[in-house]
Amino acid sequence: MTALPDIPLPTGIRSRYVENINGLRMHVLEAGFETRGRPCVLLLHGFPELAFSWRKVMPTLAAAGYHVIAPDQRGYGRTTGWDADYDGDLASFRLTNLVRDALGLVSAFGYKSVDAVIGHDFGSSVAAWCALIRPDVFRSVVMMSAPFGGPPSLPFNTVDAPAKSAADDPIHRELAALPRPRKHYQWYYSTREANNDMHDAPQGVHDFLRAYYHHKSADWKDNQPYPLKSWSAGEIAKLPTYYVMELDKDMAATVAKEMPSAGEIAANKWLPDSDLAFYSAEYARTGFQGALQWYRCGTSGAFLAELQTWSGRTIDVRSAFISGKQDWGTYQRPGVYEAMQSKVCTDLIGCHLIDGAGHWVQQEQASEVSWSLVQFLRGAKAS
Template sequence: MTSLKILPADFPEPTLVRVNGVELEVFEAGRENAGGAVVLCHGWPEHAFSWRLQMSALAAAGYHVIVPNQRGYGNSSRPAAVTDYDIAHLTGDLVALLDHHGYEDATFIGHDWGANVVWGLALLHPDRVNRVINLSLPYLERGEKPWVEFLEDLLGGDSHLVHFNRQPGVADAVFDANTSRFLRNLFRKNEPPREPQPGMAFIELAHAETPLGDPVMSEDELAVFVSAFETSGFTGSLNWYRNLDRNWHLLADVDPVVHQPALMVYGDRDVIARSANLAEFVPGVEVTSLDAGHWIQQEKPDELNQAILEWLGRARRS
């Protein structure tokens, strides 16, 4: 199978769409395939461009592919209030995007924090989601403790999930001051194993002189991410994390079961732990894994596209 490559110059031109009180920068492929919408939701610290290697494959298979830079990212709106990035706002943006395009429902594909939003969307707006495909981040059970406290007990205060909440503004400043180095050091694959280091890993990464492993993308591709974050800064995207406890409260009275058919794709080399009880909360889930790290759709685009299209094809026929 030939490895895919999409040059930045070949990426679709965006449209600014006003939805849910914000403007979203939206990229599309396969507009002629109206009727079968697939919405791709990026993670952190990413960009709609991270789906460049999936868009044309999905469009060629007959889908209308809609890829927003979600609020806080790229040229989309960056509200000042932290609470404007909670799960109600993030899922509300996606529902309003469906309304804008005239769709009752769509298939949603998420990666990393985008997967978290898609899980939340399936719970909060189940009638707008016909199928779920999520990469890297499995469904997170809402336990007895608010998530930040739970994660602090589990992972300690140096976990980025805790640090972003307990020390707001600290990581933002470091990432803003070292944007190119941070992203270059972060988007890596085939990293050699190493002992855990003291300190918050992402801050250490932003200061590291030498990246480990191999680059996930070319210099031209990386430049898209660097340019976007040099313009937007990191605070809006980090505010997604700062709503973990608010989201925990917002989901208190919501049915915790995802009833839609779902495909969960893990990377065998990803540091994110697999769910031990995924089928309990996502009973219609099929699980697969690829020989990849965290950046699955960019590391293994051919294999991922094949897995997605085969699963969607079976779902279409059933």
């Protein structure tokens, strides 16, 4: 393997590799490794991020007495052993196998359980499924920026009235038929073209990611989210274009319109260009397809039946939700944020919406997120 450049990490975090994790050679960032016998917390990143997204949180959790491990997940960064081919093994990216990745990593480090699994964005979904499937191992969970609506339901009471197929959601036709035609980003991310659109973006990967991160952050002043009424074209078309895109534009073109000025970039303290350069170099090297496979697993419906195995199950371990107050991700799927609080999580101690943060909450407002996580881990109620 060609030597990769060093990662610009804060003091106290090291980079290492762990072999034979469910077929992967997993790249992991680690803090609090100096002394043995510490309780462990597992941090799971989302898209388009890496373990690096936790760099500001890890030292605080380590200082609070925890062994903190944060992997580049399957499909991302310096973790290898996954298939980057659009026509490759999609099943390896399904949620239950991502849970198996997390279990394997925890076990490799010599833990029978962890005090908490903490996930952001798509990592929030993996963390939720970890807690749902193996509450004996993942003894608490914090979901960040993506609320969890519970496992998909089995068709119920259909003996005399067969269930309608969910395979053909009319919302896509309805979005395309709007006066301002639109499409949903998750289905766009599932297309064959999406990886090349971003990897070969006219503005380059670095400027693509700069605009993408800016557009979904609190720095973009039009991010003023509120609950939507229903999963209908007219309602979800109220979402910004990074979620419900213009029908004729790809994601690179979508975010290019919102590229921050040179002055705004220079003033950005939460993601200076030196940090963004690490993200952009990694994605320029790997492409985006491994990450996009996660979306395809969901939009294809191919693994719905497997997830229905847990139909009706709740998350019963101690849980919390953290998001940016300026993050539309909290509301992007109408009703999920409310369902998480009312019926999915039976021991949800709080939902903390942090002002001054959009979607990249642990990077935009690292101090407040770190404080909230330590309070959660110590048993205090996040408020």
